[in-house]
Amino acid sequence: MRQRGSMKIAVVGGGVAGLGTAWRLGQAGATVTLFDGGVIPARGGAATWASGGMICARLEMRDAPAPLKAFALNARAAWPGFAGELARKAQTETGYVERGALHAVFVGEPFPEPGEGVELIDANAARALEPGLAPDLRGASWAQGEAHVDPRWLALALVRACRAAGVTFAPGTRVLRLAPHGDGVGGVVTDKGLLRFDHVVLAAGAWTSELLAASDLPGPRLRPVKGQMLSLAGGAAPPVSRLVWAPGCYIIPHADGHILIGATQEETGFDTGLDHAAIDRLKDHAVRAVPALAELPEIERFAGLRPASDDGLPLLGGVGVEHLTLASGQFRNGILLAPLIADAAAQHALENRLPPVARPFTAARFTVAAA
Numbered sequence: 001m002r003q004r005g006s007m008k009i010a011v012v013g014g015g016v017a018g019l020g021t022a023w024r025l026g027q028a029g030a031t032v033t034l035f036d037g038g039v040i041p042a043r044g045g046a047a048t049w050a051s052g053g054m055i056c057a058r059l060e061m062r063d064a065p066a067p068l069k070a071f072a073l074n075a076r077a078a079w080p081g082f083a084g085e086l087a088r089k090a091q092t093e094t095g096y097v098e099r100g101a102l103h104a105v106f107v108g109e110p111f112p113e114p115g116e117g118v119e120l121i122d123a124n125a126a127r128a129l130e131p132g133l134a135p136d137l138r139g140a141s142w143a144q145g146e147a148h149v150d151p152r153w154l155a156l157a158l159v160r161a162c163r164a165a166g167v168t169f170a171p172g173t174r175v176l177r178l179a180p181h182g183d184g185v186g187g188v189v190t191d192k193g194l195l196r197f198d199h200v201v202l203a204a205g206a207w208t209s210e211l212l213a214a215s216d217l218p219g220p221r222l223r224p225v226k227g228q229m230l231s232l233a234g235g236a237a238p239p240v241s242r243l244v245w246a247p248g249c250y251i252i253p254h255a256d257g258h259i260l261i262g263a264t265q266e267e268t269g270f271d272t273g274l275d276h277a278a279i280d281r282l283k284d285h286a287v288r289a290v291p292a293l294a295e296l297p298e299i300e301r302f303a304g305l306r307p308a309s310d311d312g313l314p315l316l317g318g319v320g321v322e323h324l325t326l327a328s329g330q331f332r333n334g335i336l337l338a339p340l341i342a343d344a345a346a347q348h349a350l351e352n353r354l355p356p357v358a359r360p361f362t363a364a365r366f367t368v369a370a371a
């Protein structure tokens with residue numbers, strides 16, 4: 001392994017994956033430059049800025065394959081430490097809260113299977129937790145261990161923590177392709193020319209496979225899956241105090257007073273335009289579950305592109321090309337998985353190996369026959 005202090009590493013992508021990995025690499029003593037084609041943290045269409053911020057290792061993972069469930073539970077367990085360390089290093093809030101999540105069930109709807117860490121409760125118990133739920137509530141699945149974080153505060157905190165760890169930022173610098181060097185990658189080509197690096201971490205979200213193709217490198221396919229959301233101003237006494245899943249939507253009250261309602265899931269390429277009829281439907285679903293939401297002023301409607309791999313699992317580590325690490329493919333769970341994605345990608349960049357819990361997600365499964 002190289003001396004970390006002498007390693008020059010480029011990270012491509014200013015979302016949660018790139019920022020988290022850059023932070024860990026900076027802390028380990030590497031000389032890190034983080035590139036994004038836009039501002040940092042990434043906005044306009046980037047998934048992180050448009051995210052709900054749910055950290056749901058139970059409700060979100062009901063039908064997930066066993067390795068992803070295990071990864072999610074480990075990530076959930078890492079969150080308190082990650083959020084605490086981040087808040088200290090960045091000297092700012094992340095909006096991380098542990099208040100559990102209710103999956104509300106109304107008259108005419110079946111109860112979902114409870115599952116591990118999820119308890120079925122009756123309407124009285126559910127209303128004791130969330131008095132604002134609609135009168136025809138039948139009960140709920142109650143997942144006490146779920147949490148959430150404000151994804152925008154998280155991204156801003158990661159920027160501050162990266163700065164404190166010595167990471168250099170290159171906003172407004174689109175990486176056109178990765179530069180070859182020997183049997184691997186030796187830098188990045190931007191509109192300012194070739195910049196040499198010892199290693200490149202590709203955390204370019206839904207754009208990751210485009211960049212691999214532009215660089216004539218093998219790699220898994222990723223497709224953008226658009227999600228649209230809206231936010232409401234919660235006011236002095238918000239009608240929800242914890243994460244609520246309801247038919248057709250989820251509702252997330254954030255520490256900054258915004259209540260997010262999401263989200264659509266659409267395969268429309270890289271288009272990030274808003275479909276107001278679809279967002280109106282989300283709002284209708286939310287009001288059906290928590291009627292007082294109808295009274296709250298709307299703040300913003302927005303969309304982002306989730307990075308989805310062909311098998312729906314994360315893409316971490318190498319693709320059989322030297323000096324290249326992928327940190328992508330987190331699809332609907334990039335915030336939940338953030339602490340482990342950052343650690344795994346940083347470890348791969350520094351030591352050329354993934355931690356055991358991340359090995360099922362090696363990106364090489366798509367490119368190296370024996371992987």
Ligand SMILES: Cc1cc2nc3c(=O)[nH]c(=O)nc-3n(C[C@H](O)[C@H](O)[C@H](O)COP(=O)(O)OP(=O)(O)OC[C@H]3O[C@@H](n4cnc5c(N)ncnc54)[C@H](O)[C@@H]3O)c2cc1C
Binds near residue numbers: 049205327
């Ligand atoms: C509506 C919505 C709701 C979601 N809710 C949740 C949730 O509640 N919980 C959860 O865990 N996950 C959620 N997700 C998923 C999560 O947000 C993503 O998995 C995660 O944010 C992906 O982060 P990322 O850093 O990989 O990508 P992004 O945040 O998209 O960042 C990638 C960045 O790479 C940059 N880039 C791309 N190409 C280049 C290039 N060539 N040169 C330079 N820069 C480049 C882009 O500009 C972009 O800024 C949600 C996603 C959406 C869209």
